[in-house]
Amino acid sequence: MSDARNNRERTVTVIMEKAFPIARARAWEMLSDIGRVNRAIGFAPVRERFAAAAEAGLAHLAAPFRYPEPAGPDHSFEWSRYRWHESYREYAKGPLRAFRFGIRLDDKAVGGRPGTLVQLYAGLVPAHPALALPVRLAAKRLMARTFRYVAGGLAADAEAWAIGAYPAADKTAGRQAVNEAKLAEGLRQLVAVGHAETLAAQAGRLIRQGDDAAAADIRPYALARAWDAPREDVLRLMLAGTRLGLFDLAWRLVCPVCKSSSETSAPGIPGHADRDRCAACGTAYEAVIDRCAELRFSVHPAIRSVDRPAHCAGAPALPPHIHAQRLVPAGETVELELPSHAIDWRLRVASGNERLKLALLAGPSAGRSGIGTAVLTEDGWTASAVTGYAGRRIAVTNERGADAVVAVEREGLDDAAAAASHALLLPEYRALFADCDAMAYIEAEDRFEGDRIE
Incomplete structure (x- = not known):
């Protein structure tokens, strides 16, 4: 009997669905970030040591998808934004030989109001027929936790969700202690130099309530959308907050070919080298900062230390383009x-x-x-x-x-990217690096030319 036929005969199929009074776009936001879903349903970070196959008893079968993720870009995911996504894995050892897991979203009225039908489905191939029942039960438990995660998100307001202030059901959303004295002083100075008190308060909420993943990787334009605030106002706030010690700033170079990104070594200079080579696809390209660099922030460690757990190496939410x-x-x-x-x-x-x-x-x-x-x-x-x-x-x-x-x-950066072509022109950015050699690099006219790719 061929392996393919054997797998088909041993496949355990589990399907669960539930309707929620939520827009399909919001449901997608909740469920396309597999790392956040995995944290919410209790998965350990990818970097932790996983049990060997010989150790895989019923305790490990309680989370049968708990395997190390592949390194580098993950092409096992398929999706169509706002509609569905699916992933497939094969393993040489452990309780599973293969699994396929997917989520499908369809419009469905709930209580006479617009809503979304969330369908979860899985096809699992256990390593031994005796594992079929434990695998089925474990899959159902994980799906039930996923539905509780969505239901908990409905109880949280949109702004709290966007900044990572997840509902209480998310037991694993870590939040480190905050230096309240430094935070209060920084927020006071933000308002004193002219920034809106409401935006300063929202920044404080992000620092206090955001989970580690949200606090470690902040996209100002995504925050502006969540806060229903002008994009430039939020970006100026983050830059001023960086100068006041609330945030750290980092540039990420985005490959114009495969769109993989990497953090630059010099925070003041996006694309410090004249030429760069993408580690993911090997393409050599000119580091043209207005088209290749995105500005991101993280909470300053003096205000709050943050961990950067990795719960998934690939997911539809990771490449928003x-x-x-x-x-x-x-x-x-x-x-x-x-x-x-x-x-x-x-x-x-x-x-x-x-x-x-x-x-x-x-x-x-x-x-x-x-x-x-x-x-x-x-x-x-x-x-x-x-x-x-x-x-x-x-x-x-x-x-x-x-x-x-x-x-x-x-082709270009996605809508939520704070591109260099805008950020570098703001006085708040120039004030940060006025006393270093970054300004000479930034002001060179040839930095704003089209990409040249080999």
Whole structure:
């Protein structure tokens, strides 16, 4: 009997669903960040030592997905933003040989009001038939915890959720002690230099109530959206807070090809080297700061120390520039759902990084009419550009001899990225680094040119 057939016969299938009075976009926000979900349902961080196969008794089967995550970019995830995501794993040892887990979101009225039906599904292949029942029970417990996580999120207001102040059901959301004296003084000075008292109070709430993951990686434009505040006001607040010792600042260089990001060594200079090479895809490119650098913040350790636990190496929430990602098996055609708005989209093949410009047009609102087609061969895409219809689908045919992972993604930085082209012009930023050699680098005119990629 082949391994594939044996796996099919031993697969344990578990499906649970529940409707919540919540918008589909909010449900996606809660469930697409697998790391946050894993923390909420009790998974240990990835870096912890996991039990060997010989130690895997019923205690370890209580969390059958508790395996080390792969290093580097994780292409085992497939998704279409705001609709579904799914992951697949295979293992050589341990209680499971393989598992497939997915989440699907559909509109469904709850109590006569708009809501979302959340469906969780899993296909698990236990290492031995005797493990089928424990694996099934463990999967149901984890799904029930996931539903409690969503229900708890409904009890938290939108702002608290956005800053990581998760509901009490999230037992593992760590929060370290806060130096209240330093925090109070810093917030007082923020208001004294002209920043809105309401925004200063929200910053204080983030520092006090945000979990470690939220406090360690702050995107000011994402906060602005959550706080319903002007983006520039929030960015100015974070910069002023950095000068007052509330936050630390860091630049992340984003590869213009694969979009992987890495923190620069010099916090005042985004892209300190004239040339950079992406550690993920190997592409050499000019470090053009207005298009490749994103400004992020973290709470200053003198105010509150934060841990940076990793609960998942890959998840749909981690690359916000990707709208959809699918595995396209060799010799097959797969349809990818397209975004509803037409901006700088493209198709890209993971690993090989072959890119195809994607132009979106207004199209039919129903049916399958107007589906565009893109063809991938051993030599790359067969065209230099392809046209699709916003909100519809595009068919990708893989004529290669090997499977390919294809993504629908943005060309530039995503909407929540605080790009260098804006941040560097603010006086609050220049005041931070007025006395160092960063200013000479930043003011060089040739830093704001188009990307040059080899």
